[in-house]
Amino acid sequence: MISVLLPVRNAASTLPFALDSLLRQSFTDLELIAVDDGSDDHPHDGRPYDGRGGSDRTTSTGSSGISATRAVLQEYARTDHRVRALEMRHGGIVQALNFGLTAARGEYIARMDADDVSHPERLQKQIDFLRQNPEVGLVACRAAFGGSAERAGGYKRHLDWTNTLLDHDQICLGRFRESPLVHPTVVFRKELVCRFGAYRDGPFPEDYELWLRWLSLSVRMAKLPETLYVWNDPPFRLSRTHSRYGVQEFYAVKAEYLAKWLTKHNPHHPRVMVMGAGRITRRRAEMLLGHGVEITAWLDIDPRKINRRVGGRPVIHRDEVPPPGRAFLVSYVAGHGGAEDIERFLGGRGYLPGRDYLLAA
Structure with missing residues (x-):
């Protein structure tokens, strides 16, 4: 059997x-x-x-x-x-x-x-x-x-x-x-x-x-x-x-299937906002661009990045995140405890995983 x-x-x-x-x-x-x-x-x-x-x-x-x-x-x-x-x-x-x-x-x-x-x-x-x-x-x-x-x-x-x-x-x-x-x-x-x-x-x-x-x-x-x-x-x-x-190989194959998921489930497709504005985060998130996804802004907490444009997109303090239903977020915040911090923060703002955001790191 x-x-x-x-x-x-x-x-x-x-x-x-x-x-x-x-x-x-x-x-x-x-x-x-x-x-x-x-x-x-x-x-x-x-x-x-x-x-x-x-x-x-x-x-x-x-x-x-x-x-x-x-x-x-x-x-x-x-x-x-x-x-x-x-x-x-x-x-x-x-x-x-x-x-x-x-x-x-x-x-x-x-x-x-x-x-x-x-x-x-x-x-x-x-x-x-x-x-x-x-x-x-x-x-x-x-x-x-x-x-x-x-x-x-x-x-x-x-x-x-x-x-x-x-x-x-x-x-x-x-x-x-x-x-x-x-x-x-x-x-x-x-x-x-x-x-x-x-x-x-x-x-x-x-x-x-x-x-x-x-x-x-x-x-x-x-x-x-x-x-x-x-x-x-x-x-x-x-x-x-x-x-x-390798790490990049994981993120590359992930981007292909994540983009397919967003096409079906993101009510704002092809637009997403990305949690995280660091160099590594941006490089991983931008793998979505080749699959038809549009990144409209970065959300971060680093005061050195806030109100700047990085990669042609504005960096917004995460406290200024739109209300649920106004945008779909994809979090690329990595590091030990990073995903859990994002879950707590977005949960406190009324965001639901799968409906309003996804963790991608």
Whole structure:
């Protein structure tokens, strides 16, 4: 019933933890599609893989010529028929994900990463939810942070924030601030791929683009309140090392879908006012201009900017914000606590998120 899609490259040291957590799920009607994206890590020397829960699988591949990651997958596939170990030449995460999707036989697709761990009840709870809520196309779950909060405070804050977005409306409103879902926590109906397309390859985060595209096509999403996943944060995680996950790439793909949303929902389209007048804020907001949005003014609190024109537009003190219904605002105020400050300020002026303003940072 479920095809668990697990792309992997050079992850022999963490892969047994992930595989064991999936093969010990209480929901057993699954296939585990592990796509080896051209791993070339050094063959294992024969020591046992210390999987989570005491895995005693061993391998000796010093003379076989295959990678350590491939050796792990072959060993698991030999001992559990649910493991389908696929291999491809190194092509990247999007190619690996879509290769796995074409091989998937399940009614549902679950995601998993090779350095994380799933709770034993994860898949059962997510499948139960989708069965009981046929109008929902995708369900995620809350995740625990498995890295160092001191060394990776930004990742930890992002995860804490995503864990607050549980229902469809919260996910919809949150999508333009940041990616509202942790990719490997999701389970979705395979029919969505047939109807709305699979992962796209380009200069953007492939998971964020997928959520934005599916939400723009009215796919309903939800998140379980239970914490059923451990999201680890190794230093080699793709989101740390690949250019497609850069800040500017996030804002560029966000601008495309935010502009589409504004076309449908902004009663003053194409005009918006932007909260924030700093250089970085302006650069990110002005990405909307290429999609037909017109920025009429900046709203700020910096006295050095007030009553000046920046980029040909006036800078107005935010206390002079028009009454609700007179303008639509998009906030690009970033920084820790910035969005919360904007929410408090606009809420005190009678503005409602989604009706009068959106947070985009």
